Amino acid sequence: MTLEDSAAAARACTLCAAHLPLGPKPIFRVSRSARLLILSQAPGTRAHESGIPWEDASGDRLRDWMGLDKARFHDAARVAILPTGLCYPGRLPRGGDAPPRPECAPLWHPRLLAPMRSLRLTLLVGRHAIAGRLGARAAARLEDVVRDFASHLERGLFPLPHPSWRTKAWAARRPWFEAEVLPALRASVSAALADPPAG
Template structure:
């Protein structure tokens, strides 16, 4: 019998992380919807203590194959108090987006949402191999919808403001995109209260 969140057609428990990751890297399940084709971007290690669940790669991440390798990543690293070396230490920090491949842009030039097939196909299959996780950061509304489900508040802002309610397993964050700069200015508690708490938790987890 499958556990909550697991697909009934998930492979047998004997599958290793390397095998599951190789299968994900070869995935083309939604290739017809991807303007640049499949290029899954994620980082996983069984020793990881912190998991960052993001949205979907942008073009720069797609080109380099390095997650959060853009201005949003710079702001996320600043929130976490981590330089690039520590952020990209895969033995400590695992990174998965809700959609592993670049989804293209919409009519207004913004990035499309992560492909809806992706997280149900891959997250449980991959993340069951990460037994040492102490905290999962849910970055943006798609990650919060998937992992908090009915526990979310009425809006992303209210969900983030209630961050203490989801600890110690989860901590919801807004997406660090420039598009959220105005929201950050309107909500100074984020920098004053949440960010120091986040840095302390991450520091304690990674030390």
């Protein structure tokens, strides 16, 4: 199955429609030429309405962390975006977005990721993305995992907290995030997107 076939099948998915308050609407972006993958958690209501991921304050913060402007961030030929759950999952009764639907990533990630052979770097954005790649124990130790980014970078992974407004206060209490993690993130993103030297 080609990447295009898999993407079309994912966009038509209704597997967990009964659990989605706004109905199925998968939001993701994949391409065979993508060098950088943003593995995130699930679309919010704004992305559900517009169909465009990360067009909110969290997206602005993530772009700032990465050192990318909107044009480079939304360059579909270079930057792929794949949430852990492709559709907006609704709200928790006590507030906050519900977690990504658990049936989604096992069904779609292998089919969508296998053909993307040009990927050089995968950002694991938030606990759900970290849990999916590094395990639930790692996600429970978010601070340690983020601070230990260099050991994951060897495998082409870069774990990050979700860039929500709450993370501003989290980062303010952890000056190493801005001093050590963000410069390394920007250098890694820049290297992943750089063209190889000619010749």
